[in-house]
Amino acid sequence: MRHIVLVLSTFLFSILGISQESISITYTGNMGVHIIHEQSSVLIDGLHTKYGDDYLFPSKDLVHKINYELKPDAILFTHHHGDHFSSQLSKNYLELNRKAVLFGAHQITKNFTDHRERIFTITTKDYIKQTTKINDFSVSGVKINHAGKRHVSVENVGYIVNFNGKKVLHVGDTNWLEEINLFNQLRLVDESIDIAIIPYWMLLHKNTVELLKKNINPKHVVATHISPKIPPNELVELKRKYPKIYFLTTLDEQIQIPL
Ligand SMILES: [Zn+2]
Numbered sequence: 047m048r049h050i051v052l053v054l055s056t057f058l059f060s061i062l063g064i065s066q067e068s069i070s071i072t073y074t075g076n077m078g079v080h081i082i083h084e085q086s087s088v089l090i091d092g093l094h095t096k097y098g099d100d101y102l103f104p105s106k107d108l109v110h111k112i113n114y115e116l117k118p119d120a121i122l123f124t125h126h127h128g129d130h131f132s133s134q135l136s137k138n139y140l141e142l143n144r145k146a147v148l149f150g151a152h153q154i155t156k157n158f159t160d161h162r163e164r165i166f167t168i169t170t171k172d173y174i175k176q177t178t179k180i181n182d183f184s185v186s187g188v189k190i191n192h193a194g195k196r197h198v199s200v201e202n203v204g205y206i207v208n209f210n211g212k213k214v215l216h217v218g219d220t221n222w223l224e225e226i227n228l229f230n231q232l233r234l235v236d237e238s239i240d241i242a243i244i245p246y247w248m249l250l251h252k253n254t255v256e257l258l259k260k261n262i263n264p265k266h267v268v269a270t271h272i273s274p275k276i277p278p279n280e281l282v283e284l285k286r287k288y289p290k291i292y293f294l295t296t297l298d299e300q301i302q303i304p305l
Pocket of ligand 1: 125127192219
């Protein structure tokens, strides 16, 4: 009997696609994503407050959900700008979740005097990836320059989260930056990236398709940092141009990406 149940449930699961390995991503505003793979989860750029009308930020309810329901194992920040990071919300999170760890460049981690054993600093002096194992996943941080000439002093860090061989890349506020040969130095194309989370302006380059393939070559792309004030026709046009790319625009929306 038990055998029949097992066979039947395996059959059911396979036709329903439940057994298919996947990564689920919940949007928390601007470039904020909560990424779940099996029992593990990380939050990247997910705790910040109002910064201006062009930036979505997690509502009080969503911050509460992060603190008490989603409870990511690690909170990662790409850089210290207010549309990506709040030191107060991060401190609250670490207080409430005593096993959680935090990653960021020095401009982020210098804000924390408590819980030093749970704070990991990524150096941005060169493009060498720095990897730390946390439970059953690993986090690799690497310098990826911030876009824009007035932001050269911003320490922007990209992350590759490796969930048992499935890799999610988040690049923060960067751009293709061909003038400094950025992506050639990063060698992300050798990493077998499954999901790349990028700011949507990287899709506005005239050679986007070629640049994505040559520099990252991900299986899936998720576009973020889309202003709530973007003209609707611009967004429609982008979605039409890139039908396979996921566009995150609504707080707390969830996408399931099969791997
Ligand atoms: Zn920024």
